[in-house]
Amino acid sequence: MSDPMAWTLKEAASAVRKRKIGCVELVSASLEAARRINRVSNCFIRIDEAFALDSARVADRLAGREQMLMTGIPMAHKDMFHRKDMPCSYGSSPELAQVPKRTSRLLAALDRSGAVQLGSLNMSEFAFGATGHNDHFGTCRNPWNSAYISGGSSSGSGAAVASGAVFAALGSDTGGSVRIPAAACGAVGLKPTHGLLPSDGVMPMSRSLDCFGPIGRTAEDVALMMDCLTSASSGVDARFSRSLEDDVKGLRVGIPENYYYEDIDPTVESLMEESLQHLEQLGCKLVKVKVPGHQELTSLSYIVLGAESAAYHAARFARHEASYGHQTRARLLHGFFIPASAYVQARQLRGLHFKRFMNDVMKQCDVLHTPVFRRPTPTLAETDLGDSLESTKMITNLSHCTRLTNYLGLPALSLPCGFCPSGLPVGFQLVGKPFAESTLLCLAHGHEKVSGIRNLIADGPHLS
Numbered sequence: 103m104s105d106p107m108a109w110t111l112k113e114a115a116s117a118v119r120k121r122k123i124g125c126v127e128l129v130s131a132s133l134e135a136a137r138r139i140n141r142v143s144n145c146f147i148r149i150d151e152a153f154a155l156d157s158a159r160v161a162d163r164l165a166g167r168e169q170m171l172m173t174g175i176p177m178a179h180k181d182m183f184h185r186k187d188m189p190c191s192y193g194s195s196p197e198l199a200q201v202p203k204r205t206s207r208l209l210a211a212l213d214r215s216g217a218v219q220l221g222s223l224n225m226s227e228f229a230f231g232a233t234g235h236n237d238h239f240g241t242c243r244n245p246w247n248s249a250y251i252s253g254g255s256s257s258g259s260g261a262a263v264a265s266g267a268v269f270a271a272l273g274s275d276t277g278g279s280v281r282i283p284a285a286a287c288g289a290v291g292l293k294p295t296h297g298l299l300p301s302d303g304v305m306p307m308s309r310s311l312d313c314f315g316p317i318g319r320t321a322e323d324v325a326l327m328m329d330c331l332t333s334a335s336s337g338v339d340a341r342f343s344r345s346l347e348d349d350v351k352g353l354r355v356g357i358p359e360n361y362y363y364e365d366i367d368p369t370v371e372s373l374m375e376e377s378l379q380h381l382e383q384l385g386c387k388l389v390k391v392k393v394p395g396h397q398e399l400t401s402l403s404y405i406v407l408g409a410e411s412a413a414y415h416a417a418r419f420a421r422h423e424a425s426y427g428h429q430t431r432a433r434l435l436h437g438f439f440i441p442a443s444a445y446v447q448a449r450q451l452r453g454l455h456f457k458r459f460m461n462d463v464m465k466q467c468d469v470l471h472t473p474v475f476r477r478p479t480p481t482l483a484e485t486d487l488g489d490s491l492e493s494t495k496m497i498t499n500l501s502h503c504t505r506l507t508n509y510l511g512l513p514a515l516s517l518p519c520g521f522c523p524s525g526l527p528v529g530f531q532l533v534g535k536p537f538a539e540s541t542l543l544c545l546a547h548g549h550e551k552v553s554g555i556r557n558l559i560a561d562g563p564h565l566s
Contacts, residue, residue, distance in 0.1 A: 107135045108560070111175060111269040111323035118165065118174045125165060125174025129158035129218050132176035136220055136267040143243045143252070145261035147181045147191055149221040157218040164216070171330055173216035179272040180256050181222035182229065182305035183209050183314075192305050193225040193255075195238050195425040198418065206303025208272060208314060208331060215330040220268055223258025228415070229274055229307045230430045231255050232282055232500040233485040237427035241482060244286060245563035246526050250481050253283030253500075259317045260287035265563045270318045270327050274304065276311045276407060278474075278504025281516035284317050285474035285529025288518045288559050290324050290546060291317045295537050296511030299331055308410040310449065311403060311508040320556060321517065321546035322346055328539060345540040346547040351385030353545070356467030361396040362503055366476040369522050374473055377519040377530050380553045381471070381545065391466050396506055399455055400498075402448040403509035409445035412437030432489035456510050460535070469541060470533040472503050478522035507533055515542040518555050527559065 106114060106128055117123045133151055140146045154176070161174040181191050184202035191199045209219070224242040226234065234242035234257030242257035244250040245265035252261040256273025260283025263271050273280040275293040284291025292315040299314050306312060316327035325342040332342075357378065363371065378388055415434055423431065463470060477499075487493035507514040513534045518527045534542045550556045 106131050107266045110320050111318055111326060112320075114175055114269055115172065115326070119169055121165070125158040125161040125218070126155065128174055129154050129176050129220070132220055132268055136178070136262070139245065139262070139265045139267045142248055143245050143261045143265055144240050145224050145242050145252070145258040145265070145267065146178065147193070147222045147224050147239050147258070148189075150188070150219070154218055154220045161216055161218060170214070170216035171326065172212065175217050175270070176220050176268050177212065177217050177270050178220045178223050178258075178262055178268045179209065180225045180259050180274060182225065182274060183272055184303040185209055185219070190305070191222070191239070193227045193229070193236055193239060194427070197422055197425045202303070204303055207300045208304065211331050217330070223256075223262055223271060225258055226255035227427045227430045228305070229255040229276060229279060230411075230433050232278065232497045233257075233482070234261075234283070235429070235482070235486060243482065244479065244526065246288065247524065249483070250479050250524070250526055251286060251485055253286035253479075255279040256283050256317065260284050260289055260291070263287070263317050263319060264289045270316055270323055272314060273317055274307065275313045275315055275508065276307045277403065277508050278501040280313075280315045280317060281474055281504050281514060281529070281531060282500060284516040285518070286479045286526070288527030288529075288562060289317050289319060290321050290518075291315065291516045292324050292328065292539065292542070293507060293514045294328070294539055295513045296508070298537065298539070306414055308407040310406050310410060313508065319559070321543050321550055325543045325547075328543075342540050342543055345544050348540075348544050349385075350545055350548055353386045353469065353541070354389050354467040355381050355386045356389055356391040356463060356470040358393045358470065358472060359390050360392055362393070362472040362476075364476070366473065367478055370473055370476060370478065370528055373520040373528050374471075374530055377549065377553070378471060380549050383552045384545070384548045386545070389467050391463050391470070393470075394458055394462050395455065399506045399509050402451060402455070403505050405440055405444050405448040406509070408433070408437035409440045412440070428489040429493055433494070452509065459510055464535050468535070469538075469545060472531045472533065474503055474516050474529040474531045475500065476502060478524060478528070479526045503531060512536060513539050513542060515546055517546045517549065518559055519549075519553065520555070521558070527562075
């Protein structure tokens with residue numbers, strides 16, 4: 103039998119269902135891979151071996167009687183999703199950790215589908231950050247090359263999935279924090295429509311912008327995760343995986359003429375063009391569009407994020423300021439000085455800008471195609487800027503292409519399309535209309551088939 107951790111989630115689920123591998127055997131293989139990979143990537147905050155093996159034994163006993171979608175599938179999640187009676191660090195110091203009294207609805211949904219949680223994954227402290235640096239647990243490193251960033255703030259989620267430690271992971275996305283690590287690590291990451299997945303039992307950063315979504319190795323794996331998360335958490339029978347083979351011929355793919363390609367690296371631009379050619383092969387029509395007020399929307403999102411995160415942390419920050427990392431502390435302090443009037447206006451303008459964007463952009467196309475990063479993935483050394491002004495500029499630059507969708511509440515998906523000269527993967531982004539996740543996943547699935555990118559990614563870090 104081939105290495106089970108080289109399978110996709112769908113392949114692993116099929117093997118369990120056909121009794122080609124037992125749940126304990128699969129989880130044991132995942133635990134072994136996680137320990138090995140973690141020594142290099144530092145993607146785990148905690149590996150819960152006893153809990154995982156106990157869950158796998160239960161899954162094996164149930165497998166013969168009741169076959170659930172994710173029976174025995176090893177996963178791990180960003181350490182901000184609550185599990186009852188298990189510590190949750192939020193990537194911060196021990197003084198600020200909590201032991202929740204309830205399990206989040208999203209983890210409960212995965213539990214009911216039969217998934218097994220191996221542990222909790224590294225993250226930027228309180229989700230502040232786009233690189234994977236962490237003052238408390240150490241930096242999470244890119245599985246393709248440990249000298250490079252894994253992206254953030256769901257740094258461990260991207261690295262653990264891409265490296266083959268687990269088959270899928272949950273992350274949070276308030277300005278790109280699912281899509282950025284997915285792009286940096288060569289995985290597929292989905293930020294759903296705002297409000298599609300429940301937020302209770304998950305640490306807030308900015309409830310007006312927060313979204314929670316899966317990272318997987320393929321578009322199909324992400325679709326299967328969404329099947330579980332939506333049907334089990336909200337009762338909606340939304341079978342994203344059934345839509346993957348839908349005909350995309352004639353779908354209009356918008357190419358932005360402004361903002362997204364400013365100061366873009368030639369290699370990244372070439373890979374963007376190549377990904378568009380693959381979408382044309384699927385029968386999609388390419389159309390040029392202009393995106394109105396993008397810089398203004400980005401600024402408004404920062405106002406909402408800064409004010410809401412400062413409000414959430416205010417009491418804790420007053421008692422434990424010294425326990426916060428330097429970068430987190432600097433960004434929170436900025437939020438405390440945002441006028442209430444600016445925050446109210448930023449919230450009020452949201453509806454107006456949404457209508458404008460839908461009319462000026464999404465009436466002209468079905469999906470918008472953009473880079474995730476305009477430059478190749480940077481190194482850890484290049485982005486280790488502490489709490490300096492340059493650090494703020496660097497984070498803004500990394501999320502240049504991703505922040506608008508959180509302010510407008512639109513779904514967006516990151517998927518790989520090739521490699522830069524450093525050997526690290528490059529990702530592109532598809533932005534859809536509200537609740538058009540199926541369209542994004544269908545296009546991503548088609549792109550994987552015509553481009554052959556999955557075969558190239560499969561030869562990557564999880565086999566090293």
